[in-house]
Amino acid sequence: MPGLEDLYREIILDHYRSPRNRGELPVPPARHAEGHNPLCGDEITIYLSVDDDVVSDVKVAGQGCSISQSSASMMSAAVKGKTVPEVRSLVKKFKGMMSIDTGDDPPSIDVPLGDLEALQGVVKFPVRIKCATLAWNTLLEALDAPIPSDT
């Protein structure tokens, strides 16, 4: 069995202990989506502000294990300021790193994973892949959520 140091890398534990972009955004104007991991009960809500096709702000609420929480924190830091196509490409690249089939087409834009590469070790612990991808699947749902209106 691979060692736990492959899973619990220091940068992951840092994001777990000090999660970035915690909180909520008012809906509307922000949009949001809720994700659940039915296996373990983890819950996450992602809030997104999108202005002119750029993710101008993102907040993460909910509870979860170190992997789901750190993945959400790193995701929030990575997508802030990126265009929606860049974010979608990043999601695809991240899920590819998690060995999830995302179709034959490579991501349309090559966005570097940066710190997110620390989560690569999760692949060696297949049960935890769902933890790592929860925030990302929820992010996609938030991106696809209907744009709220004030009326």
Add this chain to the structure above:
Amino acid sequence: MTIDWDTVRADFPILRREIDGAPIVYLDSGNTSQKPRQVIEAMDDFLRTSYAPINRSAYRLAGEATDRFESARASVARFVNAPSADEIVFTKNATEALNLVAASWGGANLGPGDAVVLTHLEHHANIVPWQMLAAKQGFELRWVPLTTDGQLDLTDLDRLLTGAKAFAFTAMSNVLGTIPPVTHLVSAAHDAGAVAIVDACQFTPHNVTDVQAWDADFVAFSSHKMCGPSGVGALWGRMELLDAMPPYIGGGNMIADVRLDGFTTAPVPAKFEAGTPPIVEVIGFGAAVEYLESIGMAAVRQHEIELTRYAIDTLGERYGDDITIQGPDNVEVRGGVLSFKFRDIHPHDISQVLDQHNVCVRAGHHCAKPLMRVLGVNATARASLYLYNDRSDIDALADALDGASDIFGF
């Protein structure tokens, strides 16, 4: 009779398996139990020598298979002290048994203005079928709340039961281990004119089950949690109730006659056993209850009481306020299901670290999300004991928890 628990443990081949050079410490029996060689061999023998269709064919082999199948039914009936083997309906699991009661008995008896009483301890299997039916038939669901130590708060029970047609409750919580006073609850239900439905899925594997002493109306349990194979469970019900109920699933075996304009049903239990059942699994279920009988359920319960006490004391002495074991502290009113909070480490991470030491525990919501909300958590880590566990398993759990502290910096 004194039981040699080392011999019992040796009956379970999987416990001799090593992963990464160390034995498995299996503490997830509340999820599913391991199987003794007696069950494995009974199924193997049946497959090698006696497998054939049941209740259908005239040749001797089929007759022998049918006899062994019905003999397993008789063993299961005896195990829960059912008055008649015909009152044992084989289902897929306890979940299906509870769905059968809800859909068939509930479908015929519940409507607007009626109420069904459940408790905050329930597994989703004893919640969702009632919610599904309530959405269709428009009756009310009422809930018995909990005390702070995870027992049922019976203060308002009589009021909750007033006008209720059914009271469906667990005989042992799969999260807190709580063992409610079943006989008292059944009697309260009957006093109110309600049918008493007992989810004994966690209880029956670990305790003497006597459906007649309970005076219950329906009791559901599952083979795979009591040393038998997965894929089969049982519903015990009072014959007069089962007899009056409409069938659940239609098909072969459950009919007396079928014509173009309709059908008539076979007698109970065949009425509720449409299609070819899990024949080999029923044989294994029979072998499992015979195995448990050979040890004695009172002895199993005593073993687990002692082990549960040892676990609560060992973990408490070692980790003090850093560990919280949920549910009653009194081991006489709880089973060996130990949900715990350890420092602030998420249950999933605890389970991951324990797995590094081959310690198998469940982390999650245990299919009891309403209870999780009452407890104010999303998930718990849960160690659950069975007859094959011993103090070394508890010690291994206690040692492995140290590893979680190291990683998460406590």
